[in-house]
Amino acid sequence: LSRHRVAVLPGDGIGPEIMNVTLEVLRRVGEHFHVEWEFAEALIGGAAIDATGDPLPMESLAICRSSEAVLLACVGGPKWDSLPNKQRPEAGLLRLRKDLEAFANLRPVRTFPQLLDASPLKRDLIAEVDLIIVRELTSDVYFGEPRGIEFIPEGNGEREAYNTMSYRESEIDRVAKVAFELAMSRPRQQLCSVDKANVLETSMLWRSRVDAMAAAYPQVQLSHMYVDNAAMQLVRQPKQFDVILTGNMFGDILSDEASMLAGSLGMLPSASLGNGTFPGIYEPIHGSAPDIAGQNRANPIACILSAALMLRYSLKRPDVADAIESAVSAVLDRGYRTADIMSHGMQQRGCIEMGEAIVETL
């Protein structure tokens, strides 16, 4: 019998619903595989603001730090949109990533054969897409200083807003290493680094560090692509990609775009990892979807697959991860669909029913 302590952060909107379903899946799979869970629930985002005034209370951070992994659903919503920047739900998420030094955000995009018709892209373009985006997560214009909104000197009351896009060599190196190692471990061994080196100094340094690291990974076939071209190529010919490495801002945009290959944001998990000092963070890449919250319409699969990634990467139980992923696939085979991935001839199910079907299959 093995025992794992996991910090559980349901967050806002559809967060609590999909997290409930995910914990049910973990409990059931735990019985099968003799894994005992200690779920330590903690507040984050709007829920934490409402309860404590802070989107990431000290106590939540302490719970996360003392766990083996963090399982997070999603944060944010219109209720908190008018708060100043540092007090918004998103600020809690960004601080959590930074505090746990989760600098490498892995976003695998695999098309499910059962869902090819749910994608806006033509079937033959997306069949068998299997790529993974490695997004840097604790630097770039998200965190760069100085930042702010100020009056322009002698600007007659005019204001200017500014953020700093920046990368240090060590920040580039550590996330590039994750991407190279990952590329090594995959059959195609291809790595495409995405930047805007024809315009930005930040990208030039990025590109030169990635190039320098390539010598240590002679098996890896490295290429570079400008971000505008990458945004196009992801739609035009997604199968050309194996591992994509990019910065925080570009990765945010490209990974949401890439989710359409899989048919829905509601299918895509992510893992945010550091160097091992702190627990990894596992979260769906989708948001809190306040418009459908509380209606039993959310797709819990991205959250469930995030739990599978947690089992694989942080808890070193690939066997249990496989079991969850197979159960998800089997339920899709049976024709069950939540609203976001519904297509003709399939059977529509709510969030809870989808979870129950997966639990039964396990």
Place this chain on the structure above:
Amino acid sequence: LSRHRVAVLPGDGIGPEIMNVTLEVLRRVGEHFHVEWEFAEALIGGAAIDATGDPLPMESLAICRSSEAVLLACVGGPKWDSLPNKQRPEAGLLRLRKDLEAFANLRPVRTFPQLLDASPLKRDLIAEVDLIIVRELTSDVYFGEPRGIEFIPEGNGEREAYNTMSYRESEIDRVAKVAFELAMSRPRQQLCSVDKANVLETSMLWRSRVDAMAAAYPQVQLSHMYVDNAAMQLVRQPKQFDVILTGNMFGDILSDEASMLAGSLGMLPSASLGNGTFPGIYEPIHGSAPDIAGQNRANPIACILSAALMLRYSLKRPDVADAIESAVSAVLDRGYRTADIMSHGMQQRGCIEMGEAIVETL
């Protein structure tokens, strides 16, 4: 008889080929409509570097300033990729945009009924897409200061690269005004402003200025969208968009992505306009495609349609612009296709033959 002086900048790669074909089209349409042309050719990009060492020689800038409009093909290529930033072909293009104060880059994306099968997206999602991206073009992280690569104080030789993402209120206002006016003039009167206001101060100021301007345009239905979501929605449900307003960096990424709706980058023109003091710049949104340069394989249509935009916006000849656009459409009706938009049952044509067919049709 009217006479127009146009600065012609063929640039690099496929630039000279597509520009030749475009000038032929302009000459022919000029005969019909009694428009006389004075084409003032000038160097830019790699071609200018090779000839003068400067990607935008003073003389080229003078030619542009003394013309009614600037028609530009494309710049860049691997030959100049290792030059330092300010000496690269792209730097010439950026300086031209800045010097001519061309702050509003209009990128219309319309699907051609003849090309629905050339798009990677499913037919019914893209039929009758008709959106236009208004991209700010002379500010943002492209131009923000300070920028550079420096040793970190006490960093043991480690370097940090940085760029500044910034916007002033006046810069936001002037481009937002263009977008609101444009939305007013269109049947749907919708405007979607794209930013990352949940993270960036720059976007917060952007959003608040756009909101403030909305009062002056009560007919316009204004919405805001985060850039990651926009990248997804452009693929998921492109018909939801009418006018999209966004900053320089996000606009670069989103407009290349949106080109896939039309089937190919090779179909999309753009217009870069200021407040009227200087001539507008008209250019395809595609790059110089060095891999196919000189092979008579390039698609000249984006450049030809850019010339049509020039006739419409700068030369106030919508009649002539319409004639060009109809001729392009007629040639597509006849089944002629360049390689990038080739599909089953169509007739493949080279760049020159495509141009000849359009000239004949006029």
